[in-house]
Amino acid sequence: MVQRSELIAYLNDLLAVEHFSDYCPNGLQIEGCSEVQTLIAGVTASQAFLERALAEGADTVLVHHGYFWKGENPSIVGMKAQRIGALLRANANLLAYHLPLDAHPLYGNNRQLADRLGIAITGEVAAGPRPALVLKGRLAQPVTAEAFAAHxxxxxxxxxxxxxxxxxxxxxxxxxxxxxxDFIDAAAASGVDAYISGEISERTTHSAREQGIHYYAVGHHASERYGVQALGEHLAERFGLKYSFIDVDNPA
Ligand SMILES: [Zn+2]
Structure with missing residues (x-):
């Protein structure tokens, strides 16, 4: 068990949230109970995720994609009211970490994906906001494009x-x-053989073909399943919490 205030202070410091200019607030997005005992992590705070997490007794949920994105309608109506209402009725906390959880050198999505794909990190690509969100690395041996897709x-x-x-x-x-x-152009300029990200746009195809680089769209959800799990496991161990991860499938 840990006080919510202590958990948030720990997380905000660990993930260096003040160094990021983000599209959403990082940290406590919805306030519930003041003591945390059961933490459940997921990629996105969707209704399906919340229903499963709350049914499993979560008093706190930890996600990569929370709420209150820049440019969205700020009114709490419709889908957003349903989701937030479910959390408030359950007196549950919503903790959300976006860019800080992509970039963290140990628990970040980028690091965790590299570990799973067997990529040794060698540096970063100068692109996008700071701290670095685009990394460079090396496979143990050269592989064909088809073999890499199969991997x-x-x-x-x-x-x-x-x-x-x-x-x-x-x-x-x-x-x-x-x-x-859209970081594919910076990746190509950095001289790598292939660039990997979650999603693809129509223009991405032309960028790849015209700049001599392979592109792999591996799925937004699939590429971001691992950071929040690594972080959740760490928190559970450090603070003695009951913990689980719920994966709500998303083909995108
Ligand atoms: Zn994302």
Whole structure:
């Protein structure tokens, strides 16, 4: 058990939230009970996730995609009212960490994806906001583009969309989890053989073909399943919490 205030102070410090200029608030987004005993993590605070987490006794939920995104209608109506109402009625806390949880060197989505795909991190690609959200790395040995696609599918349980654009063999790669497809130009300029992200746009195909780089869209959800799990497991161990991760499938 831990006081909510202590948990939040620990998380905000660990994830260095003050260093990020983000599209949503990071930290406590919805306030519930003041003591945390049962923590349940998920990628997105969707209604389906909340219903399962609250049914399993969560007093606090930890997610990568919370609420209150820049540019959205700020009114608490419709889908948003349903979700927030469920949390408030259950007196449960919603903790959300977006960019700080992509970038963390140990628990971050980028690091966790690299570990699973067997990529040794060698540096970062100068692109996007700071701290770095696009990393560079190296595979243990060169592989064909088809073999790399098969490897991704085996690891993530989801077939990636591969845009053929680069050399016959891949060894140097760059990646950014989630909706990082527009960093492909910076990745190509950095000289890597392939770029990996969650989503794809129509323009991404042309960027890959015209700049001599392979592109793999591996799924936004699939690429961001692992950071929140690594963080949740760490918190459970550190603070002696009851903990689980709930994966609500998302093909996107
Ligand atoms: Zn995301």
């Amino acid at each position: 991704i599918e085996a690891v993530l349980g989801r077939s990636p969309m591969h845009i053929e654009g680069g050399p016959g063999k891949i060894q140097e790669v760059a990646w950014c989890t989630g909706a990082g497809q």
